[in-house]
Amino acid sequence: MSNLAPTKREVPVNSLASRTGLAAWFRPYVTSTVGSKMLVAVTGLMLTGFVLAHMIGNLKIFAGRTALNDYAAFLKSLGPLLWVARIGLLVVFALHIYLALKLKKRSLEARPINYAYQNTMIASVSSRTMLWTGLAILAFTIFHLAHFTFGWVGPVEANGKMVGNHEPNDAEMPTRHDVYGMVIHGFRQPVVSILYIVAQMLLLMHLGHGIPSTFQSLGLNTPRTQRMIRAVGWLLALVIVAGNIGIVVGVWFDFVKP
Amino acid sequence: MNLTLNVWRQKDRNAAGRMETYKASHISPDMSFLEMLDVVNEDLIKTGKEPIAFDHDCREGICGMCSLMINGMAHGPERATATCQLHMRKFRDGDEITIEPFRARAFPVLRDLVTDRGALDRIVQAGGFVGVNTGGAPDGNEIPIPRERQETAMDAAACIGCGACVAACKNASAMLYVSAKVGHLVNLPQGQPERQQRVRAMVAQHDHEGFGHCTNQYECQAACPKEISVGFIAQLNREYLHSSFGFAEREDSSTGVG
Numbered sequence: 430m431s432n433l434a435p436t437k438r439e440v441p442v443n444s445l446a447s448r449t450g451l452a453a454w455f456r457p458y459v460t461s462t463v464g465s466k467m468l469v470a471v472t473g474l475m476l477t478g479f480v481l482a483h484m485i486g487n488l489k490i491f492a493g494r495t496a497l498n499d500y501a502a503f504l505k506s507l508g509p510l511l512w513v514a515r516i517g518l519l520v521v522f523a524l525h526i527y528l529a530l531k532l533k534k535r536s537l538e539a540r541p542i543n544y545a546y547q548n549t550m551i552a553s554v555s556s557r558t559m560l561w562t563g564l565a566i567l568a569f570t571i572f573h574l575a576h577f578t579f580g581w582v583g584p585v586e587a588n589g590k591m592v593g594n595h596e597p598n599d600a601e602m603p604t605r606h607d608v609y610g611m612v613i614h615g616f617r618q619p620v621v622s623i624l625y626i627v628a629q630m631l632l633l634m635h636l637g638h639g640i641p642s643t644f645q646s647l648g649l650n651t652p653r654t655q656r657m658i659r660a661v662g663w664l665l666a667l668v669i670v671a672g673n674i675g676i677v678v679g680v681w682f683d684f685v686k687p
Numbered sequence: 688m689n690l691t692l693n694v695w696r697q698k699d700r701n702a703a704g705r706m707e708t709y710k711a712s713h714i715s716p717d718m719s720f721l722e723m724l725d726v727v728n729e730d731l732i733k734t735g736k737e738p739i740a741f742d743h744d745c746r747e748g749i750c751g752m753c754s755l756m757i758n759g760m761a762h763g764p765e766r767a768t769a770t771c772q773l774h775m776r777k778f779r780d781g782d783e784i785t786i787e788p789f790r791a792r793a794f795p796v797l798r799d800l801v802t803d804r805g806a807l808d809r810i811v812q813a814g815g816f817v818g819v820n821t822g823g824a825p826d827g828n829e830i831p832i833p834r835e836r837q838e839t840a841m842d843a844a845a846c847i848g849c850g851a852c853v854a855a856c857k858n859a860s861a862m863l864y865v866s867a868k869v870g871h872l873v874n875l876p877q878g879q880p881e882r883q884q885r886v887r888a889m890v891a892q893h894d895h896e897g898f899g900h901c902t903n904q905y906e907c908q909a910a911c912p913k914e915i916s917v918g919f920i921a922q923l924n925r926e927y928l929h930s931s932f933g934f935a936e937r938e939d940s941s942t943g944v945g
């Protein structure tokens with residue numbers, strides 16, 4: 430074989446220049462279309478995991494006042510851990526939204542003059558409305574936090590007197606917050622409960638495209654599994670949303686006793 | 688057949704374009720779409736008007752030169768068919784047909800329906816190649832290739848580079864094209880030495896040309912005259928992840944492609 434020195438090749442800008450460190454290695458994941466999409470997918474999966482856990486935890490409401498309030502008190506008792514989780518969630522949420530908006534801007538710029546005759550062959554409605562369902566979910570999340578987490582939407586009646594939505598008012602343990610009563614009061618208001626149901630429908634649409642889409646973006650999709658992944662994605666989305674709506678409906682029809 | 692055509696007319700790259708309406712009369716249902724435009728152009732020339740410029744070459748569905756957005760569908764309503772192979776019998780007498788160029792920032796209009804799709808060639812130049820030894824021609828079948836791999840590579844290699852995927856994509860992304868070129872080479876032993884650099888370089892070039900990102904809506908697959916599967920986009924994503932790990936991390940002059 431020849432012992433000529435190999436020709437030196439110029440490393441492309443976006444290539445694998447690991448010698449310049451971890452930051453350079455990671456940069457394409459934030460800057461490239463393929464890499465950004467993967468981060469949107471990973472953060473999306475994390476958020477899906479959160480809403481799933483959130484839904485399962487909240488189902489404790491069907492086990493009664495003590496069970497739900499115990500669960501709420503347990504979460505509160507985590508203290509600093511709870512804050513780590515909250516801040517982590519906030520970062521993931523922010524990253525998901527930031528990257529998605531950045532990519533959206535890019536794709537708008539990629540076609541400055543749109544077609545006079547617009548047509549769609551197979552793209553689903555949910556895939557074409559991701560931006561709008563996503564932004565609506567963001568707005569709903571802010572309302573939801575104001576409503577239940579910060580208790581700004583109140584006041585409520587508890588133990589015969591009006592108290593702030595978020596004050597300690599558990600009839601059994603007066604020192605702690607009665608999450609159970611708060612939820613019942615919240616969903617007894619028609620406007621609020623309908624808002625929650627509409628938001629869940631939008632979440633269903635968002636996750637219906639989003640969950641299967643993450644598998645494609647992360648390269649886990651194959652022509653053989655594509656249909657299965659789509660079905661499982663929609664099913665998971667449906668389970669999350671059905672569980673959440675179940676709580677609202679449960680309050681309406683007194684499955685959740687006041 | 689008699690038809691009404693709404694056609695995009697644009698003098699040159701810098702001129703502002705507009706839609707114009709033409710009558711196409713005495714069209715045989717056996718004509719191809721391009722032959723129909725030939726007839727319209729004959730009439731235009733006879734009346735001293737500028738004929739409609741459109742791209743074409745082989746007219747047998749193998750070169751990828753023809754294009755056209757027909758009623759908002761790349762290469763028209765028939766699946767798995769390039770415009771040159773689309774026949775007028777797919778339309779009805781009296782139909783109104785809107786014909787526009789493939790729209791993308793990366794595909795500037797040169798004249799009427801003719802676009803510059805050189806961006807796709809530059810993506811191939813960035814990484815769509817393999818290294819070969821000079822000298823005598825190697826023996827046939829010297830390298831064993833499993834049949835499935837060979838077929839998969841052939842499926843990807845069926846891409847004729849027409850750009851319909853970009854035109855049909857809601858984000859003007861060329862991801863199906865890039866994935867076909869990557870999939871063609873990565874599924875063969877000959878494509879292995881450049882495997883990790885190739886995917887990074889081609890995606891970087893894709894982004895540099897101003898194409899959008901993939902949102903997994905699969906309009907590209909529906910529009911593709913060669914029915915390239917979006918499974919190749921999943922493989923591309925897998926390759927992109929793969930390119931971050933392994934030996935290429937140690938890239939220096941000795942592992943570069945000569």
Ligand code: FES
Nearest residue numbers: 746750751753771
């Ligand atoms: S003209 Fe060659 S593919 Fe249509």
